[in-house]
Amino acid sequence: MSDERIEAAAIARGVRRYLERERAGGGAELLADGAARLQAEGPGTRGAAVRGSREPGTAERAAGEDGGGRADAVRAATLVPGPSAILLRDTPSIESIFDDESNPAGLAARAAIASAALPVLREIADEVCACTKCGLHSTRTRAVPGVGAASSGIVFVGEAPGADEDRKGEPFVGRAGQLLDRIIQAMDDAKLIPGVPLNRDTVFICNVLKSRPPENRNPLPHEVEACAPYLRRQLAALRPRIICCLGKFAAELLCGAKGSISGLRGKVYRYQGAKLIVTYHPAFLLRSPSYKRPVWEDMQMLAREYTSD
Template structure:
């Protein structure tokens, strides 16, 4: 049976694939401890303010700062945790196997990566993909908020436990957060499972499809 672009096979959704788009390029360095300026209003200005960011220790170990890619006027913003190895090398979010699955999920609601905006809470890869530290979150999260304010999307989709818990300031598990909208600075936010988690647990694709369908309905209102 096929429903809105996702075909269910043995109880799991199968979705189609697309290519990523390029990331913004880095600018001049900013000092440790500097905070975002209130006057920044566009993605280009936010990227320039980040510069060759050294606000936390991740600036010393990363290969590339991964700012975000997509439509600056997108109706939906997808937010993940942090860049992985592939993203750190290429400078774009979600370009590995998890990114390929995210692309297919996006296409399942009749959109492309060029239609949406994709970024992470943390802009630099934590060494060995460890969990981000509190001071790293404190340094990066204000820039994510500025990105959201610049784009003014209709909906945010938080991908995975870390992104959902960070944006919603909660320790509740993703299993209880997903499936319903929450408020993030006046914008509806839907948490769902991270594509990397789906690669390890494909039986959870149906729950993600349920969440994505709710997002799709919200977008057409």
């Protein structure tokens, strides 16, 4: 069976489960037309409703909500839209359709996925470290493939490595990374996902770009185009339950939707078989601490979506 037919079958299973739940609650008639359209469109057209690209912004916007806290950015990039993201709902109260068989929750259910992902992630990391597809390879100190595991099924995707990451070869190790660690630790302390420990060893953390842009400028379109296949292969190996996009660049690449983070957050999207949410980049929070509250609300939504069908 082809990959498209497998994916279509997975969608159909999700639709059936969804309609069965809605029929039990009396809501099937309202959803039948939309579900039928989803199946009719097929895997190649599901993201059309939210697909788009970002228009170039100013350096001031790029340093704020725009792309994950790069205050020195002087150029904005128009990103390549993702191939298969779809908006599931505007509020977390409406049930979603996604493949909870291929993208399960919980450590036990994900043990085989985590084991199978390890050699694939190592192979991708080796390719990233040897990559010369764009000019960033000539200015970087070290490539930054990603860190963590598939065991929890949670993936955080940022924009690009900074100076600290470039030196160490690991994502999110500077001040923004330390804040991300504290956010993840706070989720664990609050037991937002019972039975699933949350830390840098159980989640996976990576960026759209695998090499640092000079002077921490915004990613350029050809750089995103060169790096995007690595990210998509990582996500395919990880089979995440849920993806959290940190900042606008990751959101636009994987959601295919343009807009401010304030406009993109609070919604649940689907990328392949996973759920996807959007929140502010930790570097933005360092400059605008008042946004920590909405980020915590987003983490609570992430936890709810993780445990729901």
